[in-house]
Structure formats: structure tokens, C-alpha cells
Amino acid sequence: MKRRTLLAAMGASVLMPVQAKDMPNQAVETGWQNWSRSIAPQKAEIAVPQDVAALKKLLGETAGGVRPVGSGHSWTGLVPCDGAIVRLDRFNDVGVVDTQAQTAWLGAGARLKDLSPALAEHGLAFRNLGDIDVQSLAGATSTATHGTGRELPCLAAEIRGLRMVTGAGEEVEISAAQNADMLPAAQVALGALGIYTEIQMQLVTRHKLHRRVWFGPYAQVLADAEQLWRDNRNFEFFYLPFSGQAMCITHNITEGEATQRASDESDDGVMQLKALRDWLGWFPYLRKKLLSAAIADAPEEDVIGESWQLLSSARNVHFNEMEFHLPPDRALEALEAVRAHIERHRRDVFFPFECRMTAEDTAWLSPFNAGPRISIAVHTHAPDEYEFLFTEIEPIFRSYGGRPHWGKLNRFTGDDMRAAYPKFNDFAKLRAEFDPEGRLLNPYLRRLFGVA
Amino acid sequence: MDLEKLAANIREAYSLYGNAGLQILQADETFKVKVELNPQTENHVQMMHAAYLFAGGEFLGGLVPMRHLAKPEKFQPVVRDLKIEFKAPAMSSVTAETVFSQAQADEMNAALEKHGRYDFTLVADLKDENGTLVAQTTTNYAIRNFMGG
Numbered sequence: 138m139k140r141r142t143l144l145a146a147m148g149a150s151v152l153m154p155v156q157a158k159d160m161p162n163q164a165v166e167t168g169w170q171n172w173s174r175s176i177a178p179q180k181a182e183i184a185v186p187q188d189v190a191a192l193k194k195l196l197g198e199t200a201g202g203v204r205p206v207g208s209g210h211s212w213t214g215l216v217p218c219d220g221a222i223v224r225l226d227r228f229n230d231v232g233v234v235d236t237q238a239q240t241a242w243l244g245a246g247a248r249l250k251d252l253s254p255a256l257a258e259h260g261l262a263f264r265n266l267g268d269i270d271v272q273s274l275a276g277a278t279s280t281a282t283h284g285t286g287r288e289l290p291c292l293a294a295e296i297r298g299l300r301m302v303t304g305a306g307e308e309v310e311i312s313a314a315q316n317a318d319m320l321p322a323a324q325v326a327l328g329a330l331g332i333y334t335e336i337q338m339q340l341v342t343r344h345k346l347h348r349r350v351w352f353g354p355y356a357q358v359l360a361d362a363e364q365l366w367r368d369n370r371n372f373e374f375f376y377l378p379f380s381g382q383a384m385c386i387t388h389n390i391t392e393g394e395a396t397q398r399a400s401d402e403s404d405d406g407v408m409q410l411k412a413l414r415d416w417l418g419w420f421p422y423l424r425k426k427l428l429s430a431a432i433a434d435a436p437e438e439d440v441i442g443e444s445w446q447l448l449s450s451a452r453n454v455h456f457n458e459m460e461f462h463l464p465p466d467r468a469l470e471a472l473e474a475v476r477a478h479i480e481r482h483r484r485d486v487f488f489p490f491e492c493r494m495t496a497e498d499t500a501w502l503s504p505f506n507a508g509p510r511i512s513i514a515v516h517t518h519a520p521d522e523y524e525f526l527f528t529e530i531e532p533i534f535r536s537y538g539g540r541p542h543w544g545k546l547n548r549f550t551g552d553d554m555r556a557a558y559p560k561f562n563d564f565a566k567l568r569a570e571f572d573p574e575g576r577l578l579n580p581y582l583r584r585l586f587g588v589a
Numbered sequence: 590m591d592l593e594k595l596a597a598n599i600r601e602a603y604s605l606y607g608n609a610g611l612q613i614l615q616a617d618e619t620f621k622v623k624v625e626l627n628p629q630t631e632n633h634v635q636m637m638h639a640a641y642l643f644a645g646g647e648f649l650g651g652l653v654p655m656r657h658l659a660k661p662e663k664f665q666p667v668v669r670d671l672k673i674e675f676k677a678p679a680m681s682s683v684t685a686e687t688v689f690s691q692a693q694a695d696e697m698n699a700a701l702e703k704h705g706r707y708d709f710t711l712v713a714d715l716k717d718e719n720g721t722l723v724a725q726t727t728t729n730y731a732i733r734n735f736m737g738g
Binding site: 416419422423431483 | 651
């Protein structure tokens with residue numbers, strides 16, 4: 138068994154605002170905030186347990202709620218608690234790799250961006266990734282984080298096994314060998330059943346992708362979207378508000394030679410969109426004209442590279458985000474309703490809307506169970522107010538049957554989740570069995586699960 | 590903001606400014622634009638036509654909000670009135686220049702935040718290539734939430 142420590146030399150991710158010292162169970166810092174800083178600094182102590190024994194001790198000894206945190210890339214209230222916020226930086230190894238079955242046990246706290254090159258050394262890769270890969274494996278899977286692709290499920294659907302310390306402080310394995318029937322409940326679990334320490338992932342053969350990026354008229358992209366999803370392994374598009382233009386991205390597996398990729402200038406592009414908003418927010422015609430001119434100047438991209446190097450990238454411009462997953466037959470209609478509303482009433486918006494597709498899976502709390510979904514995300518610049526996302530945009534998504542991303546802005550209540558997820562009550566029951574004392578509950582989860 | 594790209598798009602979007610070969614030379618606290626003398630901007634005695642002098646002076650009142658409006662999605666400027674005094678024949682291209690300080694910008698944004706309205710006056714000097722004052726505009730602008738957003 139080859140084990141490889143991925144992050145031994147790393148402290149916290151650069152995206153974490155707080156550095157915690159490397160001491161078992163010792164809470165040494167407070168002030169945790171999420172990446173966009175939409176959540177106020179927390180008073181709860183931050184703990185970095187070194188092993189399972191330390192984690193169990195922490196759960197046993199901490200007064201108040203205990204919540205795991207990944208890279209802090211979520212906006213919902215999954216993390217804030219009054220006891221301890223647990224970082225799993227020490228659970229970051231690549232464990233048992235089965236190259237035959239193409240599975241690997243991976244440290245739950247390892248970052249996706251660090252796991253990908255490590256897996257490549259075994260000739261393996263994640264089947265798909267989201268467009269951000271700084272998340273921890275547990276964080277990304279527990280919130281049903283996804284990429285895009287008509288035939289590609291979310292990351293959590295690739296989970297084949299889990300090891301955790303439950304809220305009751307017990308070590309539990311869910312895998313083909315043990316408690317297999319619980320796997321669909323545990324794949325997307327919000328950190329509410331236990332704190333995951335290792336996750337066994339189904340992987341695929343390491344592969345290269347051919348990436349193409351181009352702009353097209355929004356109306357044409359809408360008309361072609363279904364075909365583009367059918368014809369390409371990965372397809373997504375971004376609508377640039379107030380431009381009438383969309384940026385399309387496809388990825389397809391190739392045996393071709395890797396080519397040089399120009400530096401990723403998406404952050405610069407976003408700041409250009411901001412500049413146009415700042416200067417011409419009061420002058421839509423001229424704003425659209427300059428946007429069109431900028432788009433006409435934007436070079437198309439046509440490159441070949443390792444899958445993880447092309448699918449994901451860092452996002453350095455901080456934003457807040459709402460994303461809903463919608464039934465495919467109504468999603469583009471919903472996108473059009475959102476576009477029309479924003480362009481009529483919200484001239485402050487400049488971040489592109491993102492539109493992706495994810496295949497069906499069977500996880501109880503996966504937004505993609507019972508059918509594939511098209512996901513539509515609306516972003517706002519982190520310093521800008523975003524209340525309108527709840528009051529103006531969420532109602533549109535709701536009216537089209539949307540389910541919110543578990544980690545992104547939404548005001549779904551427990552009743553809303555119950556209505557959206559047929560297995561929600563079953564999950565709530567299981568949660569109570571795994572965590573009878575509510576050690577892993579915080580105010581957000583208490584409201585969600587109706588626990589006083 | 591790339592001022593040359595901004596000007597290029599404005600020239601393309603509006604034939605008035607296209608004819609004038611509008612250039613935006615500065616937009617910080619000093620605002621300066623240039624209007625060309627060419628066959629399309631000349632009058633019958635080969636001086637710059639009054640309309641283009643007017644256009645150069647008036648344009649500055651759009652450039653100020655572009656540069657300084659804190660909530661451009663909410664408020665829009667319009668001209669209330671413009672007075673132009675012709676001081677000398679404009680026999681060359683002309684530069685229109687005015688000043689709107691950061692302190693004024695702060696005052697503008699504070700007033701908009703508090704009252705939802707702000708009025709301001711710009712006095713612009715229009716000078717030819719020799720530095721001769723050829724015209725002076727005094728323009729009153731109003732900024733409001735005209736679109737109700």
C-alpha cells in the first residue's frame with residue numbers, strides 16, 4: 138500500500154482567512170469566515186485533529202456543537218457553531234488504491250486540486266470536477282458539488298465507501314463490505330451523520346481533454362444547448378448579462394498531444410465586466426456595445442491538457458452565489474426569466490450566469506436524484522449587496538421546480554427540503570440515529586431538521 | 590477603463606461623436622475631451638460648427654458620472670440647461686476641459702444616497718490648438734433615479 142501525504146507541508150489553504158496551529162484537538166484560533174466573507178467571523182474555536190482518536194476525543198470533550206469545515210467555499214450556514222469548527226487538514230492522504238477497480242480511499246480533508254495530480258501518478262483521475270477545485274473532498278461531496286456533463290454525475294455519486302466518526306463518537310464504515318445499504322444516505326450528508334475521515338471514490342483512467350471556448354449569441358446558444366450537451370462530454374455556458382452574448386465551453390476526451398494553455402484570465406475578464414458596470418451601469422446601450430466589442434476581441438481557446446488542469450481553476454475575485462438545479466425541460470426557460478429580470482431591474486449585476494448539466498444519481502439528498510438537472514448560478518461581487526438573490530431570483534427558481542445547491546445561497550426551510558426530497562425524512566431519522574445528542578447540529582441544521 | 594476603447598465605441602454608436610472624432614483624453618478629477626475640426630464638423634466659413642462645440646462641452650457631463658457615480662445602476666444624469674458663449678473662431682480641433690473633484694464626487698454620492706437626487710454645474714473651457722479660449726459652456730445637470738430601479 139502506497140500512502141502519500143499530500144499536504145504535509147501546507148498549512149491552511151490560502152483561501153482560509155485563519156491559520157490554525159498544528160496541535161491535536163487543541164483549539165487554537167477563532168474567527169473562521171467563509172471564502173467570500175458573507176458569514177461573519179465566528180467565535181467558535183478551530184480544531185485540527187491529527188487522527189481519528191483525536192477527533193473522537195474532540196467530539197467527546199467539546200462543549201457545544203461541532204462542525205466540520207472544508208475550504209470554506211460554501212455560503213449556507215453549514216459551518217457556524219458554538220463549539221468547535223473542525224478542519225480535516227491532517228486527513229489528507231491517498232490511501233488504498235485499487236487500480237483494477239479504479240477506486241481509492243482518500244483523506245476526507247484533502248483538497249481536490251492536490252488529489253488530482255496524486256491520482257494521476259496511479260494512472261487515475263476523477264471522472265469529473267467542478268470549475269473550482271480548492272474544496273476539500275468531504276466538503277465538495279457533502280454538498281453535492283458538481284461539474285457539467287449530460288452523462289456525468291456529481292462528485293458525491295462517485296463515492297463507494299466512507300469512514301467516519303459519528304456524532305455519537307463511534308467509528309463507522311459504509312462501503313460495499315459494511316453497511317452498504319446506507320451509502321445513498323451518506324453520499325450527500327452535509328456533515329450531519331458524522332465527520333468523514335476517509336472517502337473511497339470511484340475513479341476513471343487518467344485522461345486528457347480537448348477544451349474549446351468560444352462566444353456566441355445568447356439566443357443561438359440557448360437553441361443549441363441541448364445538442365451541445367448531447368454532443369460533448371462536458372458542456373457549459375456563461376451568459377454575460379447586458380451583452381446578449383454567451384461564452385461556451387466544451388471538453389472532450391482526446392489522445393492528442395497536450396498543448397500550451399494561455400494563462401487563465403477569467404479574473405481579469407470579470408473585473409473588466411465590473412468596470413463596464415461601474416462606468417456604464419446607467420447607460421445600458423453603451424454598456425452592451427462595449428461588452429460586444431470586448432467579446433469580439435476575446436480570443437477563442439482550443440487546447441489539450443490533463444483533465445484536472447482544464448476542468449477547474451482558481452477564482453480569485455470573491456463572489457456570493459446562488460445556484461439552483463432545475464428539471465432539464467424547464468431550466469432554460471428559468472434562465473431566460475432570470476436574465477430578463479436582472480437586465481430589467483438589476484443593472485448592478487455583472488458576473489456571468491453559469492449554466493451546467495449533471496446526470497442523475499441515487500443519493501438521498503442529491504439534487505440530481507430522480508433525474509438529471511440543469512444548474513443555473515447567479516453571482517454577485519462579494520462587496521455588493523445580494524439580498525435580491527433571495528427576494529427576486531430565488532422565487533423564479535422555485536417557480537420552475539428548482540432545488541438549491543446545498544452550499545450556496547438559498548432560503549429553503551426544512552419544509553421546503555422535505556417537499557423537494559422524497560427521502561428527506563428518512564435522512565433526518567438516520568441523522569438522529571447517528572447523532573442522537575445533536576453534537577453535529579448547529580443553528581442552521583437544527584432549523585433544517587426541526588430539532589429544538 | 591480604457592478611455593480610447595470607450596471613445597471608439599461612442600464614436601461608433603453615435604454619428605455625432607463619430608463625425609467629431611471624439612477623443613477622451615482624461616477622466617479623473619480633470620475631464621478633457623477633444624473634438625476634431627474636419628469637413629464634417631466645419632461650418633460654412635470653415636470654423637468649427639456651433640453644434641460640435643456644444644457637443645464637446647456637454648459630453649463632459651456624461652463623463653463625470655461615468656467616472657464617479659457610486660451607484661450607476663440606480664441613478665442617471667440628464668442635462669437641465671446649457672449656456673454657451675462663443676469667444677473666438679475655432680479654426681482647429683478643440684479641447685473641452687472641466688474639473689470635478691473627488692470631494693465633489695463624494696458629496697454627489699452622499700447626496701444621492703441620502704436624498705436620491707443631486708444637481709451640479711460644470712463650467713467647461715473649450716480651447717483651440719493654440720490654447721485660445723474659443724467657447725465656454727455652463728451646464729446644469731440633474732442626477733435622479735429616472736428609471737425607477
